[in-house]
Amino acid sequence: MLQGKCAIVTGSTSGIGLGIARALAGEGADLVINGFAEADAIAAIRTAIEGDFGVGCVYHGADMAKPDEVSNMVDAATRTFGKVDILVNNAGIQHTAPVEEFPPDRWDAIIAVNLSALFHGIRAVLPQMKERNWGRIINISSAHGLVASIHKVAYVAAKHGVIGMTKVVALETAETGITCNAICPGWVRTPLAEWQIEALAESKGLSFDEAAREMLAPRQPSKEFVTTEQIGKLAVFLCSDGADQITGASLPIDGGFVVH
Numbered sequence: 001m002l003q004g005k006c007a008i009v010t011g012s013t014s015g016i017g018l019g020i021a022r023a024l025a026g027e028g029a030d031l032v033i034n035g036f037a038e039a040d041a042i043a044a045i046r047t048a049i050e051g052d053f054g055v056g057c058v059y060h061g062a063d064m065a066k067p068d069e070v071s072n073m074v075d076a077a078t079r080t081f082g083k084v085d086i087l088v089n090n091a092g093i094q095h096t097a098p099v100e101e102f103p104p105d106r107w108d109a110i111i112a113v114n115l116s117a118l119f120h121g122i123r124a125v126l127p128q129m130k131e132r133n134w135g136r137i138i139n140i141s142s143a144h145g146l147v148a149s150i151h152k153v154a155y156v157a158a159k160h161g162v163i164g165m166t167k168v169v170a171l172e173t174a175e176t177g178i179t180c181n182a183i184c185p186g187w188v189r190t191p192l193a194e195w196q197i198e199a200l201a202e203s204k205g206l207s208f209d210e211a212a213r214e215m216l217a218p219r220q221p222s223k224e225f226v227t228t229e230q231i232g233k234l235a236v237f238l239c240s241d242g243a244d245q246i247t248g249a250s251l252p253i254d255g256g257f258v259v260h
């Protein structure tokens, strides 16, 4: 379905981004992967994507906290594959602390990576998407883009901001073949969630699995983690013709998290 398309997935050396990258490659898209990891691990991810799906896959090491590096990545992708058709803004970081103890440098870093980077990437890809009158922009927000939790002031502010940005981009592209949507996952068992589970396990003297259950129980009514494969399939659907008229949406994939 996506043969001949080129997708950038930010933060795709791990977790949700890697799941989305593999799902898009599974539909034939050439991939630009991004994120932090050891060179060997990056090479293994690239080789697996190229070998498993027969697509092109290159890595770009842009730091999403740095606006120039974000636009350099879009330029490099365009040079390599001729164009960028799909931009998945996924890279994200977390820090937890009460507001009055929240370190200002963590606030700045989370706003830069989880919010501002999306603006810089979208700004860079829109002109060429408009020229071709086709594009898909998928912003990974969170259930925390729709509801709040304590101790996540920067993350919740950034993820709510992502939903606002998604709506503006959708309105400005509404009469084109470009769509812009936000995916709002509940808990997904990735490194970003695992350190929070480990912290809970340590603070309450629980095993990792007990802490994982305790973390899910009050917030995710299904009591199951969302998987990266499920999010990949949703991203693929948003890239399909069936989703031509879905734009500006914030789509929960969360086992009932936000209706609870």
Ligand code: NAD
Pocket: 010, 011, 012, 013, 014, 015, 016, 017, 034, 035, 036, 037, 062, 063, 064, 065, 090, 091, 092, 093, 113, 114, 140, 141, 142, 143, 184, 185, 186, 187, 188, 189, 190, 191, 192, 193
């Ligand atoms: P993860 O920690 O497994 O992956 C994060 C990715 O972002 C990694 O590839 C990392 O290298 C990359 N990254 C971090 N900082 C970066 C930077 N400055 N520049 C470039 N890349 C950078 O986390 P994940 O759980 O897969 O999270 C992916 C996205 O999904 C994030 O935006 C996160 O907020 C969101 N999300 C996660 C959950 C969850 O439960 N895991 C729930 C809702 C939303």
